[in-house]
Amino acid sequence: MTHRLVAITAIALALVLNLPAQTAPPLEYYRLVPGFLPEYKNASGRNLGNGFATPNPWGAYTACLMATNAKGQRTWRIENELPGGGTSQGSTMYLLEGSERALLIDTAQNTQDTTAGQSDLKAVVRFLLGHENDGKTARPNPVDFIVANTHSHGDHTGKNRDMSDRTVYYPDLDWPRANAPANYVPIREGGGATTHGNGTTIGEIELGGRTIRAISLYEHTPGSTGYLDTENNLIATGDAIGSGYVWAHFGLISQYAETVRHLRDVLRQLNNPAVLPAHFYQVDEASRGPAPIRGHPLDKQYVDDEVAAAEGVLNGSVVGEPYGTVGRNVVIAKVNTGQMTYGLNMLFPANTVDRAYHAIQIPGWSGTVDFAKYPMLANIKTNFWLIRDGSNNSLYLIRGSAKALLVGTGAGVPGLATFVSRLIGSVPLEVIVTSDDPGQIGGLMQFAADKIYTPKDAAIPPQLGLTNVSQVGAGDTISLGTDTANRPVTIQVEPLAGHSATGLTLLDVSDRVLLSGDALGAQSATDGLVLNTPLPDFVTALSAWRAKTDGKYDVVYTAHNFQWFTLPAFVDQLQAAAVKGPAGDVKTIKSAGAADIVASIVLK
Numbered sequence: 072m073t074h075r076l077v078a079i080t081a082i083a084l085a086l087v088l089n090l091p092a093q094t095a096p097p098l099e100y101y102r103l104v105p106g107f108l109p110e111y112k113n114a115s116g117r118n119l120g121n122g123f124a125t126p127n128p129w130g131a132y133t134a135c136l137m138a139t140n141a142k143g144q145r146t147w148r149i150e151n152e153l154p155g156g157g158t159s160q161g162s163t164m165y166l167l168e169g170s171e172r173a174l175l176i177d178t179a180q181n182t183q184d185t186t187a188g189q190s191d192l193k194a195v196v197r198f199l200l201g202h203e204n205d206g207k208t209a210r211p212n213p214v215d216f217i218v219a220n221t222h223s224h225g226d227h228t229g230k231n232r233d234m235s236d237r238t239v240y241y242p243d244l245d246w247p248r249a250n251a252p253a254n255y256v257p258i259r260e261g262g263g264a265t266t267h268g269n270g271t272t273i274g275e276i277e278l279g280g281r282t283i284r285a286i287s288l289y290e291h292t293p294g295s296t297g298y299l300d301t302e303n304n305l306i307a308t309g310d311a312i313g314s315g316y317v318w319a320h321f322g323l324i325s326q327y328a329e330t331v332r333h334l335r336d337v338l339r340q341l342n343n344p345a346v347l348p349a350h351f352y353q354v355d356e357a358s359r360g361p362a363p364i365r366g367h368p369l370d371k372q373y374v375d376d377e378v379a380a381a382e383g384v385l386n387g388s389v390v391g392e393p394y395g396t397v398g399r400n401v402v403i404a405k406v407n408t409g410q411m412t413y414g415l416n417m418l419f420p421a422n423t424v425d426r427a428y429h430a431i432q433i434p435g436w437s438g439t440v441d442f443a444k445y446p447m448l449a450n451i452k453t454n455f456w457l458i459r460d461g462s463n464n465s466l467y468l469i470r471g472s473a474k475a476l477l478v479g480t481g482a483g484v485p486g487l488a489t490f491v492s493r494l495i496g497s498v499p500l501e502v503i504v505t506s507d508d509p510g511q512i513g514g515l516m517q518f519a520a521d522k523i524y525t526p527k528d529a530a531i532p533p534q535l536g537l538t539n540v541s542q543v544g545a546g547d548t549i550s551l552g553t554d555t556a557n558r559p560v561t562i563q564v565e566p567l568a569g570h571s572a573t574g575l576t577l578l579d580v581s582d583r584v585l586l587s588g589d590a591l592g593a594q595s596a597t598d599g600l601v602l603n604t605p606l607p608d609f610v611t612a613l614s615a616w617r618a619k620t621d622g623k624y625d626v627v628y629t630a631h632n633f634q635w636f637t638l639p640a641f642v643d644q645l646q647a648a649a650v651k652g653p654a655g656d657v658k659t660i661k662s663a664g665a666a667d668i669v670a671s672i673v674l675k
């Protein structure tokens with residue numbers, strides 16, 4: 072009954088709205104409007120000069136006519152170029168003409184106008200609307216335009232300041248915290264009440280014989296909004312699903328997954344729709360290169376690939392790698408044409424039960440890490456993974472030619488053994504725990520058939536029933552064969568008491584990696600090292616430990632860490648904090664170092 076009602080309603084709706092009209096003309100991407108200049112860039116797609124080969128009467132702008140539909144309504148792509156071939160990226164706007172008004176989607180960068188009033192964004196838009204497609208013949212009664220923003224980032228709202236004389240539809244959930252201009256109107260998929268503007272969001276923009284629908288694409292920003300034109304078979308997506316790849320590390324990947332699934336559902340009704348990003352043909356940082364996929368910027372397949380990337384990261388089936396551009400917490404995943412940055416600490420809302428394991432490979436599977444920028448990773452030539460469990464434990468996995476070693480077993484959610492074997496393939500696995508902490512030994516039972524190393528005198532519960540256990544201590548080594556550079560892979564045991572009386576650290580000698588377990592805590596201004604022994608004892612132990620390990624590693628990995636590297640300077644900071652001691656009866660000692668190396672010690 073319900074199904075039938077839905078079906079009948081859908082047919083009725085389709086009749087009323089005349090949906091979907093699949094007669095929209097295909098979009099052309101590079102048809103310059105007469106009088107506008109082609110973009111000028113090098114082979115890798117980076118702008119040369121100011122982005123134009125000759126003086127541009129339109130300043131920082133150029134425009135392409137993408138389509139003219141059967142009603143004579145036009146659709147343009149307007150490019151805003153940034154000078155130079157650096158890492159910044161010019162922005163793309165779209166102009167959709169209706170019979171009564173036009174909609175400019177975004178206002179790009181706040182670039183310097185060469186001649187305000189003549190070569191500025193408004194002049195460009197007015198010229199396009201005011202002329203026939205020959206770029207010469209004036210239209211007698213051209214329509215004026217209004218503006219809608221896809222999201223709040225400055226590279227898409229740069230010229231909003233010039234638009235105070237007209238309506239600017241602004242994403243409700245990106246609403247400016249203070250002083251929203253009076254001409255801003257909140258917009259959100261489906262409309263509804265809000266605390267912004269006059270208290271009501273709108274969900275559709277009527278242009279006269281052309282209706283544009285807001286689609287929620289939250290995550291890149293909290294209010295990221297797409298603009299869907301069903302009749303003309305296109306959607307402008309801003310930065311919500313990126314161009315070439317998406318920066319999804321600003322928010323939660325669970326929300327990003329919801330967004331790309333929603334977008335996939337929205338596009339399902341359309342036949343080969345144009346998916347129009349706000350950095351057109353961005354295939355790399357700063358580049359404006361050739362189309363990344365199949366001759367157009369993005370498409371349905373790209374959206375499907377983004378769904379696969381987001382879901383794969385959440386369920387652990389997709390392995391990420393460091394993303395070298397925005398700090399050591401951000402990593403990137405790739406599935407077919409889809410790529411997405413994310414943070415291992417930004418997968419689900421804080422109270423979510425996450426029973427998956429998530430891995431990143433260091434320095435990475437793509438072979439693109441910049442070792443000039445990250446020399447501390449240059450010696451890692453084993454197969455090396457950081458694995459996060461849902462309880463925020465970091466495990467490490469090192470594969471040499473003869474065997475692999477798992478360092479730590481996390482909280483013990485089922486599936487770790489299967490997860491690890493998928494990463495390492497057919498080499499035998501051995502397991503080591505760096506202490507008897509619950510976050511180290513929680514998953515040990517899953518490896519009862521494997522050889523297990525535990526710290527000498529550690530309290531490993533006998534009820535785990537482990538049979539193949541070797542106790543290890545100072546000077547013991549574990550050999551894993553050779554690495555990809557044919558060097559012997561040796562893991563050297565270096566005990567350090569403090570957090571745990573029997574705690575270990577491990578030197579991965581050829582990789583020049585220190586796996587510090589909980590013995591050094593985690594690099595952070597707040598949590599840090601939880602010390603269970605008297606501070607003076609730890610000061611002594613740390614000095615002795617440093618005498619054996621200093622200079623033997625370029626990078627530190629702790630047992631509670633999101634970062635794809637922590638610098639050895641963190642160890643100096645930890646020692647400085649330990650030597651400094653507490654001020655009064657405060658229980659946390661913090662070193663004076665910068666945020667990326669600061670160390671804290673929490674006393675009992």
Ligand SMILES: [Zn+2]
Nearest residue numbers: 222224291310
């Ligand atoms: Zn953005």
Ligand SMILES: [Zn+2]
Nearest residue numbers: 224226310349
């Ligand atoms: Zn952007």
